[in-house]
Amino acid sequence: MRKFRRALAGWLFIGLSGWASRSGPARIRSIGRAIGLLHYWLSWPVNIRLRHDMARALGVSLGQAAAILRQAHRENDRAVFEILCLAHADCKPAELVDPVVVENREVLERLHAGRQGVILLGMHMGNGILMAARLARAGLPIHVVFRDPRRLPEGLLGRALERAGCVPVALDRGNPTRSFRQMLGILKRGGMIYILMDQGNKGEGAKRDFLGKTLRLPSGVPSLAVRTGSPVIPVHAESADPHWRFRVNPALPADDTESLLDRISKSMQRQIIDHPELWAWHHRRWKRYHFNSEPSAEP
Numbered sequence: 001m002r003k004f005r006r007a008l009a010g011w012l013f014i015g016l017s018g019w020a021s022r023s024g025p026a027r028i029r030s031i032g033r034a035i036g037l038l039h040y041w042l043s044w045p046v047n048i049r050l051r052h053d054m055a056r057a058l059g060v061s062l063g064q065a066a067a068i069l070r071q072a073h074r075e076n077d078r079a080v081f082e083i084l085c086l087a088h089a090d091c092k093p094a095e096l097v098d099p100v101v102v103e104n105r106e107v108l109e110r111l112h113a114g115r116q117g118v119i120l121l122g123m124h125m126g127n128g129i130l131m132a133a134r135l136a137r138a139g140l141p142i143h144v145v146f147r148d149p150r151r152l153p154e155g156l157l158g159r160a161l162e163r164a165g166c167v168p169v170a171l172d173r174g175n176p177t178r179s180f181r182q183m184l185g186i187l188k189r190g191g192m193i194y195i196l197m198d199q200g201n202k203g204e205g206a207k208r209d210f211l212g213k214t215l216r217l218p219s220g221v222p223s224l225a226v227r228t229g230s231p232v233i234p235v236h237a238e239s240a241d242p243h244w245r246f247r248v249n250p251a252l253p254a255d256d257t258e259s260l261l262d263r264i265s266k267s268m269q270r271q272i273i274d275h276p277e278l279w280a281w282h283h284r285r286w287k288r289y290h291f292n293s294e295p296s297a298e299p
Contacts, residue, residue: 017084021091036077040070050287057211071277075240079127086160093164100134104248117187117230120194124280126237131246132194133164143167145195187228208265213289222257236271237278
């Protein structure tokens, strides 16, 4: 039944995005946020526990956690809706992409001028696809690594990326070594890879503490960086209004794979703590895990 509900919601989402794609970016944004708010209220049974977890991770009250979670639903469901609209022929990608602000972009432009391969670290935090597309429209060789969501038709996300101006790089679920070699080749040719790192893998990856919970983070990115010497640069969302605003942060030191993964994890956690309303707390990557220890009892 859960799979059926998810599939039905996915198809309704796609149908609504087809209609909204003809209405311009303001309408797309408002509909996406309305969907996020509806999603928040329909998820209230699950959100009860999630609010408690957020309050503990952030050190805020339950009321503050609820407000943060509600805003996170609105902004991240808006981001998903914008991406779905990109896949439709009636959508004008430039209207969504051009208003995006990427601060410190000149750092990447200098690396590109030196034919340096770069790994751009993103998160499920705002619309990173539009950010990547904004960099691509500025002349940077952006390749977006993605995995087809099971609840959406195969190829839809790749089509949205192409229409936005990015080069899609689909992860091969059955042959991760092939995907690794493909990314290795892109970096060696001076390309830039944009990849999301806040993925909680079930059985693969390296264990790290993440906001009080133990998750397995993808270890392929640190391996790519150490092997190629490519700088690892976090690019994180900082604002959703009036348009998406991202910042290119300093490169993370890459002495070895283990220490680099530690720095990646800490960088992501700092960003979430600074802008908790922009991270997709309601995705299963964090909420389905339990804290590493119970809070100590009051004396």
